[in-house]
Amino acid sequence: MQRYSRIAIFLHWAIAALLAFQIAVGWALEDLGARGFALFQLHKSIGISILLLTLARIAVRYWKPRPAPAERGWQGALAKAVHAGLYLFMLGAPLTGWALVSTAKVKVPTLIFGTIPLPHLPLPMGAHELAEGGHSLIVWIGIALFALHVAGALRHHFLMGDGLLWRMIPARSPVLLAALPALIAVGFVLGRVVLPEPAPQVAVAPVTLAAVEKEAPANVAEAMDNAANAAAPAEADNAMAAEEPVGPPPSWAVQPGGTIGFSVGNSGETISGGFSKWTAKIAMDPDHPDSADIRVEIDLASASVGDSYKDGMLAGDEFFGVAAHPKAVFTAKGAEKTGANSYRAAGTLTLKGVSKPQSIRFTLSGTGKARKVSGSAIIARAPFGVGNGESSTGLDPKVAVSFGFSAQAE
Template identity: 90%
Template sequence: MGVLMQRYSRLAIFLHWAIAALLAFQIAVGWALEDLGARGFALFQWHKSIGISILLLTCARIAIRYWKPRPAPVERGWQGALAKAVHAGLYLFMLGAPLTGWALVSTAKVKVPTLFFGIVPLPHLPLPMTAHELAEGGHGLIAWIGIALFALHVAGALRHHVLKGDGLLWRMMPARSPLWLAALPALIALGFVLGRVILPAPAPKAAAAPVLPAAVEEEEETPANAAEPADNAGNAAVPAEADNAAAEEPAGPPPSWAVQPGGTIGFYVGNGGETISGGFSRWTAKIAMDPAHPDSADIRVEIDLASASVGDSYKDGMLAGDEFFGAAAHPKAVFTAKGAEKAGANGYRASGTLTLKGVSKPQSIRFTLSGTGKARKVSGSATIARASFGVGNGDSSAGLDPKVSVSFGFSAKAE
């Protein structure tokens, strides 16, 4: 009986084993995605791309099923009916899981752009946001049903081939060879193992904070009468009031400083034991200040929020979305300050206002100046309470630290 058993077409055989290996990969990865948080972002993109691949391959498999003749059923009665039901369920699983996943992504509050294997953009489905919970619940339910059907399908095939000895598996082999019989089912195991191997390593319990430029910003809540930092010689810095009293009165308006190309504004935030770091590629600054008379300072910095990047196109799309910077409605963040005060030998502190996502709050920065004359280097930092501005207001931001460190550095010349 096994010798005379008709085989499926070679194309149908290829699609069968390719889909099976990809499903095994998806099952291995899907179990872990929810617990990975931001560390699983790249893997989540693979999960989506492979899901769409399964959808496309399944559509091709259905077309070939009616195009090429199929072998006749080997069993009738209730066993045959059960086999047909399992097959039908598997097709629904292979179509339903990718479609509900696509719907889940399309209706999520955070619009994460999807690129098919990082190349072809995949549009979101035109579904209402109210469908998100249904898509999420359906995706999880279909996945578990699919795993059960997958196991039943494998058990049924082994029952026929091993226990009944009718050679059923030869129908899904390109040739009657023990090599094919070993290699093709091994693809399923390989897909599962690969899905487990590429999972990110567990997050460390603690991670060192990034090294920021000199003059690291203290907490926003630092009292104004707190002790000033010591200067380079180890002596207490002269209080700003005494320093200003001893200095000569300014001879005229403070000089304006032109920011030179090559400056940077970066940000750092903790996320479950890791540190996410990024920066802004487009920003401008208008600065007027006499270093000898810091109270003369007039500072305005404008940051193009759409230029935020953490080095990953998918995450960058999230940063511009409403959960984080909301760049479409509020394209710029603006910091302004009138006046500054000494905070050490070469250090200064400026208290002003930060406007971000339509919210304006008091904000202070610290910075140091190095160099003399008309050429100076500036480095500094700030600590921003993100929740005050509605930055990171969704479920995907739950693991982020409440405060974000911002650092900046640039050269400036007096005009």
């Protein structure tokens, strides 16, 4: 039986294994958080590799002689249609993926295997939804064609007994007959093995900049002015209470399940996310808020907006610069009462190596040793160098932050 050329055989099995890997990874990629960023880059690199290998396979198809068709009639026509569809799949899936990345609102640079830069295609932003839908559709059609191709080959080789698979094996060896098709299974298994554990879900309470601005002034100076004017009666009450001896404030242990979320406008839309890892040390007597001692540390690598490549951008130097500055820290000594259960704390926020005055507002509910805390703040991102590149031009200058948790007095 006439075989395909060795180079055609190599390209056939290499592309098949890479396609199996891509399918395995692609199914899970959208559910990953920041930890899926590197895998997303690998997915793009392998996609471009499949595109190049497919172009090479087409060239070889017309350069080297091919075996004659195994069937005629409608079965032969169906086999040709499946083959043609597979080539469209192997070309169309990488191209639509490339178009999808090129038209995304957040432009993520692509380095093929971390070394070769891949330029974005000159496509309008309005083509993003078309590229996204086309990529998904082509992939699902490709999976169906992939299954038909495998089923047809097995039918010929084992049910019809014509030894069709030997045409894609470089030598008549039972070992190669088993090993080469097994590469497809190996590719799929590797695609599942390399998947990181899904990032923990971040439960973020809805927060908008307008809602936070309605509750809180945008800077500490304004907060102090408002406190002096609007909260004068409360201050008088506090002054009278301060005359009484006050012991050290109780420490509060933050209970599991708390959230810190953020929201920022982006070209008319809103990007919302949160941090899944953070700690807080709080000492405060609600009746004597001036005794408060607050310190909150946020693991910036845990930031997520629910999109793997955007999460990867958050960790980069354009946004949080996690490699050099892994944590953001807010500290405050003392707070002031602004209402029955409302407080304001003026402190310092340290982010990306920059420390600036920052105020937060919060309310307490509950009594005794169990309290619930909810609050908000508005942070100007420019002074901290957050969003300092071309992909950030559409972002609003202020970010709304909200937080909520339960605390137990120790």
